[in-house]
Amino acid sequence: MTRSKRETERTYETPAAYDASWLAGLLDVEGIASVAERGTEKLDAVYYDTDDLRLVGASVTLRRRTGGADAGWRLKLPMSGADQEEVSAPLSKAIPNTLRDLVVSRVRETELRPVVRIRSTRRVRHLLDSAGTVLAELSLDEVRADFLSATTSRASWTEMEVTLAEDIDSSLLDGVDERLRDKGIGCAGYPSKLARALEETGAEVPLLPDTGRETVVPGSAADEVLSYVDQQARTLVDIDPAVRRGLPDAVHKMRVTCRRLRSTLRTYRPVLDRKVTDPIREELKWLGGELAAARDQEVLAERLGSHIRALPRELLLGRVDARLQEWNVTRTAEARQRTLDALRSPRYLELLDSLTALAEQPPLARKAETGPEKVMVKAILKEYERLVGRVAHALELSPGTERDEALHQARKAAKRTRYATEPARASLGKPAKRLGRRVKAVQKVLGDHQDSVGARQALRNLALEAHAAHEPSFTWGLLYGQEQAEADTCERNVPTVWAPASKPRLRKALAG
Known part of the structure; x- marks a missing residue:
């Protein structure tokens, strides 16, 4: 069984004096009422990766740790900003399948093996509010790292971590950071212990596969x-x-x-x-x-x-x-x-x-080396003309199953046109962005219509099941009628939404 949480932490260089002379300054941070000593822990973590360190290259870490309150397997996945999502599993000898599955898109079928062992002696303090609730954990780590290659190499250092407790606003870390900087304590120059271990042990981190872009x-x-x-x-x-x-x-x-x-x-x-x-x-x-x-x-x-x-x-x-x-x-x-x-x-x-x-x-094909403006404009307009034809065909039909399908095909053409503009926005600028926005509005109303088509099919099936079970089918029929009304509204709105996307000036602006 696994569980996950969002982890927000910052790592600092070791302060010159890890004592009350600078800890007292943390009490000036809004919300922090006291700093509580929580003793010392012995931690032993082994990090797993491929031989070419694909997880490291993707800012992902997979480790097995013994010692401390969170012994077990931990997989850290990158999130927005400096945050990480930590997925944990109970301690076991082999990598849990649940965690192995979560890295398979990055490592494929390549074997995962131990690459780095990090042992830490951790002195822990908790930052508490006036009610005694833990806001963050502050720890000083004395670290020994071994790179587990054919010839093992070792490094050691000390560092400090401040890890935010769950559901605590990240502004608390900003306040802590400000007080630490006032005391001359700066952030560490490494994103993680693993990154520092790899560099300080002199590990030769293989380069990621060449993108082949030198041929472009x-x-x-x-x-x-x-x-x-x-x-x-x-x-x-x-x-x-x-x-x-x-x-x-x-x-x-x-x-x-x-x-x-x-x-x-x-x-x-x-x-x-x-x-x-x-x-x-x-x-x-x-x-x-x-x-x-x-x-x-x-x-x-x-x-x-x-x-x-x-x-x-x-x-x-x-x-x-x-x-x-x-x-x-x-x-x-x-x-x-x-x-x-x-x-x-x-x-x-x-x-x-x-x-x-x-x-x-x-x-690369025959137009690969051509300037993007000419090639991309032609490609976008080709998709756009297909969209024009499909919208016109759908609007010519009477309401019913055939028109529903035609509107669905127009929706797919709208998506393709919109997606065609996305790679071109860097070179074509505003005309591509403007066309993309107008087509997205068309896609939206056609999407709402298609959702109603699917909902009506589901409601009909639910009504039939209810009838077969001798249950009233009134409510399902009522909902079906509502969906039909919503679909009718969408169909009436299509010409209005389509008009801004069909203006000739959009094509002229794109073509320059």
């Missing part, structure tokens, strides 16, 4: 497109642990990343050879499809649940809440298992490998 003309169309593709590929790897743990919105972010990559590789075929990129696009389509059930169910459950909560109680006839919950639990479990099966498959790892190979050996 700087400022060319290929340079712009590959920068965007690299960014999205890194996002796919980074979001993987959150998807495996079922964190909110994680599946959605991964699915959108797949779409962005697919769309970019399709739109910019003149830049990157499609003989290489088309198979990658197919695999991205497969992964997006495996994620679809989980994301669609998430959206549907939230939508139907909110509509049910908004109804007066007298309109809820039968087992409405219970039936929706049963329906959601079953479908969510099935969809989540499908997602996990995909992420644990060799096919997924091969996809990640193919994206890495794309960066290391870019498959």
Whole structure:
């Protein structure tokens, strides 16, 4: 069993005098009422990584620690700013599978082995408020580090850490930092003990794989497109642990990343050879499809649940809440298992490998060295003209199933057009950004319409299930009618939202 928490800490050089002469200054920090001695701990941590230190390169650490109150396995994943998310598991001899899964997107099938051992003698103090609540932990560490190579090398140093307690505002650390600096105590020059251990033991940290960008003309169309593709590929790897743990919105972010990559590789075929990129696009389509059930169910459950909560109680006839919950639990479990099966498959790892190979050996096509303005404008306008045609076709149809599908196809074209503008924003500037914003508004209203189509299908099935169980189906029919009304409103709004996105001046501005 694992648990996670957000960890916010700062590391400092050792103060000249670790005593009351500077500790008293911390009592001037708002909220801190006292400093309590908590004794000394002996800690022994072994850090695991690949031979080429892929986790270190991704600012990820995996360690097994004995001693102290938090003995066990710890995986630290980077978050926004200097924060980290710490995922813990009980002490065991082997790396827990739950933690190994969370690094597989970064290490693939490469073996993890012990690379550094760090032993610390830690003197601990707690910073408390007036009620005795722990606000932060302040520790002085005497550190011995061994790099576990064929020839073991050693380093030693002392440092101080201040770690914020859970649910405490980070402004407290700012106050502590200010008081420490007043005493001449500066931040350490290393992001972590592991980073310092690697440098001070003289470990030869292997360089990360070459991106292959030396074959790309700087400022060319290929340079712009590959920068965007690299960014999205890194996002796919980074979001993987959150998807495996079922964190909110994680599946959605991964699915959108797949779409962005697919769309970019399709739109910019003149830049990157499609003989290489088309198979990658197919695999991205497969992964997006495996994620679809989980994301669609998430959206549907939230939508139907909110509509049910908004109804007066007298309109809820039968087992409405219970039936929706049963329906959601079953479908969510099935969809989540499908997602996990995909992420644990060799096919997924091969996809990640193919994206890495794309960066290391870019498959440049005939327009790769061309300036980005000409190539990207032509590619964006090609997607845009397809969108124009699909919107016009949808608006010509009468309301019904055929029009619903046509609006759905227009929505997909709007996404592709919007995604086409994203790699080009650096070189095309405001015209690309403006077109992207206008198309996003169209995508939004078409997305709302498609969500209603999916909701109506689900409500019809729920009504049939209720009827078969001899339960009233009135509420499901009422909700169906509401969804139909929302869809009608979306359809009426399409021409209004489309008008700003269809102005000829947008095309002229983009084309220069």
